[in-house]
Amino acid sequence: MKFGINFFPVVDPDAKTATDYYDESLGLVELAEELGFEHAQTVEHYFSPYGGYSPDPVTFLTAAAARTSRIRIATGAVIAAFTHPVKLAGKLAMLDHLSHGRLDAGFGRGFLPDEFAAFGIPIHESRARFAETVEAVRRLWTEENVVWDGEFHQFGPVTMLPRPYQAPHPPIFVASATSPESCAASGSAGHHLQVVPSVTSRETLQDNISRYRAAWRDAGHAGSPRIQIKYTAYLSENRAEALEAGETYERNYIEKMAGAIASWASTRSDQYPGYESFVDKVGAYDFAASLRDNKVLAGTPDDVTEQIATIAEWFGDDLCVSLQFNPGAMPIAQSRKAMHLFGEHVMPAFSGSRVLEGAR
Template identity: 55%
Template sequence: MKFGINFFPTVGPGEKPAGEYFEEALSLVELAEELGYDHVKTVEHYFFEYGGYSPDPVTFLAAAAARTSRINLVTGAVIPAFTHPVKLAGKLAMLDNISKGRLHVGFGRAFLPDEFDAFELSMDESRARFAEGVLACTRLWREEDVVFEGEFYRFGPVTLLPRPYQRPAPPVLVAAAITPSSCEQAGRDGHGLMLVPSISKREKVQEMLGLYRKTYADAAHEPGADEVHMSYNCYVSEDPAEARAKGKQYSQRTNAVMRDAVAAWGERRSSGYAGYEQIVDRIGKADFDKALAENKVLVGTPHEVTERLRTIREWYGDVTISLQVISGNPTHAESVRTMRLFAEQVMPRLAED
């Protein structure tokens, strides 16, 4: 298993100025490199305390690239529907060169109605816009004199500059939430996969993962690109009572800001998001103790978290784990402690297995 840090902010000006947030987050990027983590990752969201301090992953990861030399940089994820593919492909190619080939590009559909409204886009078009945006970006990286004739974008012939540092293109991952067909399409296209196991039952995650891996293998893609990332809230302390109490506090804080961000689903319906009208109710019924028992959060002592990850590895195989160590607004010192304890006491034990 490989491990990285996912910077998913759940903070606003009332708790912390943006400049302070970014300085603390970038210091954690440097610590992640020092401690031997595989990657750092960040999201694209707008307006809400749920992710809103990260409207542009590329900007944050460019700053991260300048402070590091080894660690991989992952967009988790950029939203093709919100940016013209010529612009998006160019920004990402720049980041790939600045980082000397450390970029892994995660693409996502987005799911918050307020974001689509602000960009004046129909949510019913999101799947088609996502697929077209990913295709356009990958063609711009891999080909020259590209002529693109899509439903939403038409351009060319153009040759993107700069060309990506990684040839023919950076590794691509796609985000999937609850829709098995998204996993199947990722496997068919030969891309990696990003999942959030906390929002589904274990059996559903295993079904989606099995479908992805079978489709990838059946398509006869080259081995190695079928990387699977899974994100988990993480809080580690050598005091089990503190770990449980603080882990619960910060998980509940994350749920509260997410509930505000998804509130529009209480009245919104979209053919592209079947079942999402239930999301507000599901978040309101979130049960930390149940999530902990089902290994949907990585909270506990180093030993307890190690055992949780051993179980997760039995369920899902050697996936790449992204630790959300800032979500819920722990103190900076607590995030540092979690990262150090995990790197020094959890990662070595798993490597010995």
């Protein structure tokens, strides 16, 4: 089992400046490298405190790459529809070189109506644009004289510069596929996977992951599929303190998400079945239930070790668990403390072993 860190800035500017948020987060990336985390990743969102400090993940991640030398750098994810494939192929290849081959390129479909509206892109095109962009970028990375005649983009023959550092190209991750079909398609294509367990049931996610693994195997791809599974983690030697932080910042997350997705109340798309009910879920949020269901990690290092052992049982232990340690406007000292506890007391229980007896 491996571990990474992720950044999803659900931060109101009144609570923490962007300068401080970035500086603190970059400090955590350096700490993650010291503690032996596998990767650092961040999201793409706009306008609202629900992720709005990260309108361009590549920019933050380039700074993260410049401050480190070993840890992998992951987009988690870029929203394919919002950047032209030529621009996206170019900037990601630049980051791959600047990091000397440490890029994991996660692509997502996006789901916030306000963001699609601002970019002037019909949200019902998101799936088709996602598929077209991932394939166009892959071809721009690997082929010369690319001629692209897609539904949304037409160009070529062009030969992209720079070609990526990694050969044949940086690992491609598909982010947050939520249907069994899209997970199976990702496996067939040989793409890696980024999943967010808080938005699906355990059973659905298990099914998705096993469909994904089977599709990868059936397609005969070399190597193993990589799966990054994202959680927020609250650790303290004092359990009550960890749970209180969890309750506070998870509630902040849910409230800011509610604000960002409010326009679903007036947006319907048959491409996003069930998304309208997100709004209802927010009102019914229950931290204790969320903790019981392992959708958030909180407690002492021992508690969190137990949770991760359970996650390994449910979803497999050849995963990379990607953890956010600085949710909301949490004071940075608290985040760094939690990360040290995790790195020093939780990670060792899982290193190098596929059998987790020591942790139970």
